[in-house]
Amino acid sequence: DDILSxxxxxxxxxxxxxxxxxxxxxxxxxxxxxxxxGTLTYEDxxxxxxxxxxxxxxxxxxxxxxxxxxxxxAGSADLNIYHDGTDSLIDFTNTAHNLRIRGDGEIRLEARxxxxxxxxxxxAYVELYYDASNHPDAKLQTSEKGIKVGTGVTIETxxxxxxxxxxxxxxxx
Numbered sequence: 001d002d003i004l005s006x007x008x009x010x011x012x013x014x015x016x017x018x019x020x021x022x023x024x025x026x027x028x029x030x031x032x033x034x035x036x037x038g039t040l041t042y043e044d045x046x047x048x049x050x051x052x053x054x055x056x057x058x059x060x061x062x063x064x065x066x067x068x069x070x071x072x073x074a075g076s077a078d079l080n081i082y083h084d085g086t087d088s089l090i091d092f093t094n095t096a097h098n099l100r101i102r103g104d105g106e107i108r109l110e111a112r113x114x115x116x117x118x119x120x121x122x123x124a125y126v127e128l129y130y131d132a133s134n135h136p137d138a139k140l141q142t143s144e145k146g147i148k149v150g151t152g153v154t155i156e157t158x159x160x161x162x163x164x165x166x167x168x169x170x171x172x173x
Contacts, residue, residue: 042048062068064085071078071094078094092099101107109118116132127138141148149155 062082064083067077067080067082069075069077069080078092078097079099080089080091080093082089082091090099103122105122107120108116110132111117116129118129119127119138121127126142128140130139137150137152139150139153141150155161
């Protein structure tokens with residue numbers, strides 16, 4: 001067996017090829033790039049400090065009850081996104097600011113996959129749906145004058161409804 005044992009500082013001005021295992025008992029400092037063709041495993045690591053862009057080619061997996069945290073400091077983040085084993089949650093805890101969901105077209109909220117519940121259209125209207133898979137027309141839509149009620153919709157109230165001015169009822173489609 002060929003064994004190279006080095007104690008103290010050593011400078012190598014050529015390539016170093018290791019075909020078997022290498023063990024480093026102290027710190028390893030690399031000033032250039034590091035390429036890893038296999039799997040890089042972190043053992044007993046409580047923190048990985050990555051400076052710059054990180055790329056996850058096969059996605060990012062976070063186990064149940066572990067949070068993706070954004071803003072403020074770790075453990076006291078302003079925004080948490082996670083799955084608690086039962087529900088998927090977005091928690092925004094910064095009461096000094098707002099949670100905004102923005103887009104440059106439509107924003108759609110679906111209570112069930114491909115079943116529209118709320119639709120907000122850029123520079124236009126907001127629509128509310130009921131059981132969208134069976135009823136594709138919006139039940140209620142905002143307009144420049146107030147609100148519009150969908151075709152075939154019945155307005156129900158548990159109390160008194162008061163209208164001021166001229167009341168014109170037209171359905172939209």
